[in-house]
Structure formats: C-alpha cells, structure tokens
Amino acid sequence: MEGFKTIINKILEFRDERDWEQFHNSKDLALALSVETSELLELFLWKDNEDFNLDKLKDELADILMYAFLLVEKNDLDINQIILDKIKKNADKYPVDKAKGNSTKYNEL
Ligand SMILES: [Mg+2]
Numbered sequence: 001m002e003g004f005k006t007i008i009n010k011i012l013e014f015r016d017e018r019d020w021e022q023f024h025n026s027k028d029l030a031l032a033l034s035v036e037t038s039e040l041l042e043l044f045l046w047k048d049n050e051d052f053n054l055d056k057l058k059d060e061l062a063d064i065l066m067y068a069f070l071l072v073e074k075n076d077l078d079i080n081q082i083i084l085d086k087i088k089k090n091a092d093k094y095p096v097d098k099a100k101g102n103s104t105k106y107n108e109l
Contacts, residue, residue, distance in 0.1 A: 003079070003080060004069065004079055007069070008069050008072075008073060011066050011069055011070060011073075012073065015070070024070055024074060025074070026071060026074055026075060029067055029070050029071040029074060030071060032067045033064060033067040033068060033071065036060060036063040036064045036067055037064055039060050039063065040057070040060040040061065040064060043056050043057060043060065093106035094106055094109070095109075
C-alpha cells in the first residue's frame with residue numbers, strides 16, 4: 001500500500017471527519033463502486049466514442065478509485081500485490097504468442 005499511502009490517508013481523513021466508516025462495509029463499498037462505474041458509463045451513453053466531458057470523466061474516475069481504495073483498505077489488501085497477482089493470472093490466460101494484437105477472449109484463443 002506504500003505507493004498509495006498519502007492519497008488513501010486523504011480519503012480516510014475525509015471519511016473519518018464525517019464518521020462514515022460505520023457505513024463502509026465491503027458489500028456497500030462494492031455497491032457504491034458499481035454505482036459510480038455506472039455514472040462513468042452514463043457519460044458515454046448515446047454518444048460517439050470520444051464525445052464526453054473530460055471534467056466529468058475525472059470526477060467519476062475519482063469516485064471509482066476512492067471506493068476501490070476504501071475496499072482495499074477495508075480488507076487490508078496490498079494494492080501493488082493484488083495487481084501483480086492479477087497481471088500474472090492474466091498473463092497465463094493470455095500468452096503473448098496467442099494474444100498479441102488479438103482481442104479474442106481467453107477461452108476462445
Ligand atoms: Mg459519481
């Protein structure tokens with residue numbers, strides 16, 4: 001968590017000043033993360049690919065990242081480790097020789 005310590009502490013400070021930790025169980029953090037992801041998708045709904053508001057994109061990405069960080073913190077996880085572990089799993093599923101330049105899902109490679 002070292003690489004993200006400063007920003008996570010900012011998020012926790014914001015949460016604790018409002019006494020919101022009591023609401024932040026893993027289930028509700030996951031639901032909030034999904035809601036924010038939907039808000040991100042809404043920015044693109046019924047529009048062409050690159051026709052979105054960058055300021056709104058920043059806001060929704062920040063919301064998503066904050067809930068993701070809170071979920072990480074709640075479960076005492078190491079962000080770098082879980083990402084490295086998942087990259088390894090993805091590398092096994094998508095070997096370079098089969099997946100390079102290819103968007104096919106792993107089970108159809
Ligand atoms: Mg939002």
